[in-house]
Amino acid sequence: MSTMNQLRQGLSKAWDTVADGWRELRELAGDALTRFQPKTSRGEVETAEDRIVTRASRWGLLAAEVADNDDRVQVMLEVPGLEADDIDIEVRDDVLVVRGEKKLAREETKGQYHVMERAYGRFERAIRLPVPVEDDGAKAKYRNGVLTVSLPKSRSARARRISVES
Amino acid sequence: MQMVRYNPWGVGELQNQINRLFSDWDDTDSSGATAGWVPTVDIQEFDSRFRLYVDVPGVNPDDVEITLDSGVLTISGERDRPPVPEGEQMVNRRSERGHGQFHRRFILPDTVDADNVKASDRNGVLEISIPKQAKAQPRRIKVAA
Numbered sequence: 001m002s003t004m005n006q007l008r009q010g011l012s013k014a015w016d017t018v019a020d021g022w023r024e025l026r027e028l029a030g031d032a033l034t035r036f037q038p039k040t041s042r043g044e045v046e047t048a049e050d051r052i053v054t055r056a057s058r059w060g061l062l063a064a065e066v067a068d069n070d071d072r073v074q075v076m077l078e079v080p081g082l083e084a085d086d087i088d089i090e091v092r093d094d095v096l097v098v099r100g101e102k103k104l105a106r107e108e109t110k111g112q113y114h115v116m117e118r119a120y121g122r123f124e125r126a127i128r129l130p131v132p133v134e135d136d137g138a139k140a141k142y143r144n145g146v147l148t149v150s151l152p153k154s155r156s157a158r159a160r161r162i163s164v165e166s
Numbered sequence: 167m168q169m170v171r172y173n174p175w176g177v178g179e180l181q182n183q184i185n186r187l188f189s190d191w192d193d194t195d196s197s198g199a200t201a202g203w204v205p206t207v208d209i210q211e212f213d214s215r216f217r218l219y220v221d222v223p224g225v226n227p228d229d230v231e232i233t234l235d236s237g238v239l240t241i242s243g244e245r246d247r248p249p250v251p252e253g254e255q256m257v258n259r260r261s262e263r264g265h266g267q268f269h270r271r272f273i274l275p276d277t278v279d280a281d282n283v284k285a286s287d288r289n290g291v292l293e294i295s296i297p298k299q300a301k302a303q304p305r306r307i308k309v310a311a
Contacts, residue, residue, distance in 0.1 A: 032262040060206070066260035074256060076248075078223035078263060080290030108212065115272075117206035118221055130259045145223030145290015 031127070034062045036102065038121035049104050052113065053120045060102075060119035064127050070159040073129050073151045080145030081118075089140055089149060096127045096149060131157035203245070203264025209272065213304055215297040216274060223290035224248075224263070232285055232294060237276045241292070242269035277302030 038053040065076040079087065081102055088099040101122045133151040140149045208219040220241060222230065230243040244267050250256060279297045286293050 056208075061262075063262035063264070064260060065258070065263050067256035067258045069254060069256050076224075076263070078290070080221040080223040081219075082289060106210075111210040111212040111217070113208065113210055115207055115209040118208050118219065127260070142289070144225065144287075145221070 031125075032061045032063045034060055034123050034125050036060055036119035036121040036123050039101070049106070052106075053104050055113075056104075056116050057119045058121075060123065062123065062125050064125070066127060066130065068130055068153070070153075072153055073131065073133055075127055075129070075147075075149045075151070077125065077127070077147045077149075078145060079142075079147050082142070082145075084142040087140075087142060087147060089138075089147075091129075091133060091135060091138065091151065094129045094132055096129055096151070097124065098127070098147065098149075099124045133157075201268050202266025203268050205241075205268055205270065207270060207272075213298075215295055216278065218272075218292075218294040218296070220270075220292040220294070221290065222268075222287075222292050225290070227287035227292075230285075230287070230292060232283065234274070234278070234280045234283055234296070237274050237278070239272045239274055239294075239296070240269060241271075241294070242267070244268070275302070 036056075036058050038050075038056070038058070061078075063078045067074050075096055077098055079098070079100060079102075082100050086100050086103070090097045090099075099122070102118075102120050104120050129151070132154040134154050137152045138149065140147065142148075206221045210217045210219075218239075218241075222243065222245075225243055225245045229245075230241065233240045245265050247265055274296065275298075277299050279299045282297050284295045
């Protein structure tokens with residue numbers, strides 16, 4: 001086999017490995033990368049807070065976890081630094097949509113920023129649910145920066161045990 | 167008719183954002199290779215103090231350790247998986263959250279007052295206030311007439 005062929009094979013193997021890894025990463029966590037839209041007050045006077053928010057990162061990782069048992073689906077979403085009232089939850093078919101706004105709540109805005117990794121502004125994260133859910137009986141709580149939503153499975157999606165008669 | 171290139175949010179802007187997202191992790195190796203996840207941080211400096219905001223969602227405030235030793239501030243802790251209620255077996259369908267240890271390290275000027283560091287936790291955000299020593303604070307000097 002020529003060196004060129006070996007090289008080509010090696011490269012294609014390496015590329016496959018990278019592509020596989022990337023696919024796996026995307027499948028596992030790719031959706032967590034969420035865009036933050038800073039609220040711009042166009043035409044109005046720019047406040048010191050506006051200026052800081054537009055300089056901050058526009059992307060944040062809102063990591064989610066979806067689990068289920070026989071009766072319900074549980075979604076956990078990491079959204080630190082919000083107030084419970086700032087979070088808006090909606091179920092559209094089999095997609096859970098979480099909207100909110102991370103506000104820059106600072107008593108002082110005059111200081112100088114040395115490190116700015118956190119993103120501010122409005123965001124929306126859509127999470128696909130594994131099965132259809134019931135609108136009624138959904139519960140949500142926000143604690144320690146983690147939103148936990150519990151949704152009862154719709155009747156047809158519930159696991160049913162069928163006993164076998166002898 | 168003038169042709170305008172479709173430019174959703176400005177491609178250059180997007181590129182900048184992505185670069186910024188990853189560059190922080192590359193050059194400041196303050197997170198450590200053994201960490202399970204890396205919290206994001208804002209550091210703000212005032213005349214009289216530093217203020218840090220650290221995103222630690224799902225971390226019990228009691229499990230966070232903050233030390234300031236010869237100008238090096240270390241924030242470390244652990245995030246456990248939430249306990250599963252007895253008799254309720256959940257099957258994982260999607261798992262994006264990082265678990266386990268985290269730590270970050272920052273070098274602060276040695277003018278900080280290590281004895282008066284204050285920290286609080288609200289909605290998954292750790293707020294750390296580090297005052298500067300009185301002699302390090304800027305002072306206005308009046309010119310005598």
